[in-house]
Amino acid sequence: MKIGILGTGEIGTTLARTFGARGHDVDVANSRGPETIGSAVREFGARAVTAEEAVQGKDVVILSVPFARVPDVAGLFAFVPEETVVIDTSNYFPQLGGPVDAVEQGQVESLWVAEQLGHPVVKAWNAALAGTLRTKGVPAGTPDRIALPVAADSGEARRVGMRLVDESGFDPYDAGVLADSWRQQPMTPAYCTELGLGELGPALAAADRTEAPRRRDRQMARLAALTFTPTLDQTVELNRSLHR
Structure with a gap:
């Protein structure tokens, strides 16, 4: 599969x-710029390219x-064909990037993303910490495998997203x-919260749309007040504690 990735943060x-390690053709x-992308990103065959190249022919x-x-x-997506599956991994934290009026007024985050791009999106990998994605992926069938949600309006695009989540080491x-x-x-x-299938x-059914942003803001304040950097497992436990 030809895969383009925009972003070289921890998740990208x-x-x-x-x-790359699974044999996909990854840009x-x-x-x-490509000259700033380090060897660690490219270790398993991913190629460093321009942003324009990363979205073309994928x-x-x-x-x-x-x-x-x-x-x-x-603007990169103006000429991306509709059949190209675009997967959004982002999360809205107004404390980090500033408030977005439409989301503050109730628009679902990934619907806002799709509107900005002018292209349908799949929502995946946003509900896992970067450390979880990096260290806790295991083969299908492994006991206690962590599950991740995948949402999309297109059933076919959702299936593609679920396939890739599975390949990344998590139950879709x-x-x-x-x-x-x-x-x-x-x-x-x-x-x-690293839940199983x-x-x-x-857990998805129990979500409270009104309460979630309040919990988000409380948790951000709580984390900012810590006098130490929590480990991955401590962060997961802090997230779980919000729902007890």
């Missing part, structure tokens, strides 16, 4: 390495840029249409 880097780009484009930066890359869960993807956003019960459905 992890996915570039993962899919990766950032906003600073079966899948993975958009792994900060939520607030989505409008900056929207069909989370339905994009309008329901708020159920996997910060800080819902399914968000970065049997637990993820009830």
